[in-house]
Amino acid sequence: MPLDYPVHERTLPNGLRVVVSPDPSVPNVTLNIWVGVGSRHETPGRTGFAHLFEHLMFQGSRSVASGEHFEALMAQGGRLNATTWFDRTNYFETVPKGALELALWLEADRHGHLLDAVNQANLDNQRDVVKEEKRQRYDNQPYGNALTDVYATVFPEGHPYHHPTIGSMEDLDAASVEDVHAFFTEHYAPDNTVVTLCGDIEVEDGFALVERYFGHIAANPRDRRGPVDALGPLAAPVRLERTEDVPNDRLHLAFRLPVDETPEFDAASLALDALGGLASSRLVRRLVRREQIALGVHATAWGFVDGVSLGFVVLDVVPEADTAAVEAAVLEELERFAVDGPTEAELDAALAQAERSWLSMLASQEERADALSSYALLHGDPGRVNTHLDRLRAVTPEQVRDAAATWLRPDSRAVVAYLAAGEKEEVA
Template identity: 50%
Template sequence: METYSVKEHRLDNGLRIVLAPDHLNPVAAVCVWYGVGSRHERPGRTGMAHLFEHLMFQGSRNIPGNGHFALLHEAGSRPNGTTNFERTNFTETVPSHHLELALWMEADRMGGLLDALTQESLDNQRDVVKNERRQRYDNLPYGTAWEHLVAMAYPPGHPYHHLPIGSMADLDAASLHDTRSFFTRHYTPDNAVLAVVGDFEPEQTLGWIRRYFGGIAGPRYTAAPPAAVLPELMGTESRSVVRADVPSGAVLHAYRMPRDGTREAEAAALTLAILGSGQNSRLKLRLIRRDRSASSLSSGLIRLTGAPSLGWLDIKASATTPTAELEASLDEELGRFAIAGPTGEELARARAHLERVLLMRLESVGGRADELCRQATFFGHVERGGIAATALAQLDSVTAEEVHAFAAARLHPSNRAVLVFEPDAVAAVPAAVSGTAPAAPAEDVHR
């Protein structure tokens, strides 16, 4: 199991720093998390956080145009940025001798992006984002699924009611003044965490960070008001039917789940893995291998800290199976699981799957830097000396009885949103979403 030194620092301007040297390979990862995501957007201006993920690569005070990409590519790095409900992150892994360059570049856009933000760059990236929406959502079979599910799981007016990609109308309405104001409010040093992991000397690196980031000033960050407290359970089933030009019918479920950072969230992850991860998962054995009523099936957990997390099941029907028949078989299997709970073999297999996913994410310095940023941003501290050891211990400590109790309490019709796709080459108009208006799309966007 990995053990290494982790040191935390804080600059006078509020920037939190996490340093974790690891001299195994001559590379270093730089990761910056800003505490801004789609939940921080105001009505009528959805998509701003994701739009800024793009704008952050469009030049800053000392780096014109696409210079961030050009310089980092020349240094052997592939920079990336993603946006979700609660944060925006930027990562790059570079040869150790280019670490100072990566730090300087992150500081230049944190402190000097507005110097390069023009109407031209805004219009350019607005068009890029709108095209991304078309390709990944509007023109993709089942592409609007999450748009509808999130709208059902979180009520109108709630900050998690829409997805990060934003609506076309809101993207069109965003002005240069809107974008400047959004950056000034959210992209401040005291709303950011900087992590460096890999082959570097801590004192030298801390000196670079103080030199490049220490002089960045700006208004102190004012945290967004907490989201309205939602009941842990939805209270009733919401249902929507979408008739669209799709290859086959599909049934998708979304359930309110415990917030990230809790023991119950680990029980949720194990439950969903038992149901839908791996060829021998319970639902795949029943619906794909035995009944052949489904052609594909997946499950997962969107971990959230500012609202209940969201667990999901996504089942595509086989060409000859009506969705009503698929739903009946799915409900029968979920009911059995809620009554009997997991077998010892199922729990062991789910643990092994989640452990493999975790270890694959943490095997790179970039993955560890991202995880340290996550811990500091959402939980106010980082695990010292063993991220994997701590996470694996949490998974191993959840019992079969806890998983059984969790499934019985959460996986039932009164705590779910159900979205059904019916093939229709002509119509693509969704039925009413239990009185809820459709939301706007998105999720993490990887460059």
């Protein structure tokens, strides 16, 4: 039986897509905005710009002083933040319903008139903030650059997903005020944006309020790049090893996957869950519990929209164990799974975990608003929040097996190995 969260959608004359989902259970409203710009939209020499704007958007706009966005909404009891990813940038706040118009006014001012405040001083300041973030989250953390290495190993040079959202500090240093103004003008436009209201608001009131505050922002129609050509699985294994001062060896086995929201991606995602995404998964049972050569196993699939997605298995190796033997055991299980597919119990467990996660996510007003924006912006249908589980349940064991045989083959792996200093392994 499909879920039935109310979903209402309308497009304003300037191209802005608006989604309203009433929920009177608490007297709050979540305002969630997705802009169709992430690191995949950046060009060589201009990486890190999407993430930079996540910071610049809080540094003031035409009528709002630097830092005032946070201060004004937190004074009303609001919660707010922003994130950047490969496919989008999003801005979100949950406020008491009486503060919704303040939130809309603040958002409209920065989405429509940010560049009034983007000057050399603000650019320099936020460049320094991003550099410090990179030092703390990437450079000074054990395994901190591992995923950056995964992206660069799985996706070819020049591909939209080859570089991380943090971008290149050299590119940011080289950026002028004119460069960042041009990037904002290119991507921050009504026809490239979704505004979602989820919470204690009537449908027509929600549409009217968004039009009141965002309707004046000028349309900026232009041809936007479609998805690049689809990437198939890697034709042969690729490998990157780093020896660093880390607590233990860690292996990342990464694979290209089909694009998000397709039956093939759903099947590959369930395959990864059955292999290593659950406490009962076969890699956990074998490597952690029975053979005790891995400290932990984690497997997941990340759905992307630009021609390919990403799946990976991460294994922390017991310090005394043979890292090459751990990898070989994973390859054995991949080969076995590609032939036999999941057992009934494995598929049931993977589906049950997916259902629990999905329902838990939708139970949160903030996360439901985020899912509505995601489906509206990336897939053109916010109502898919209500049918996602039905599509997942329709996946057959044969489809899961076939997805593993196509996308999760040992010969299609990219291995990023972080080896504890003083150790070195040789893997054929």
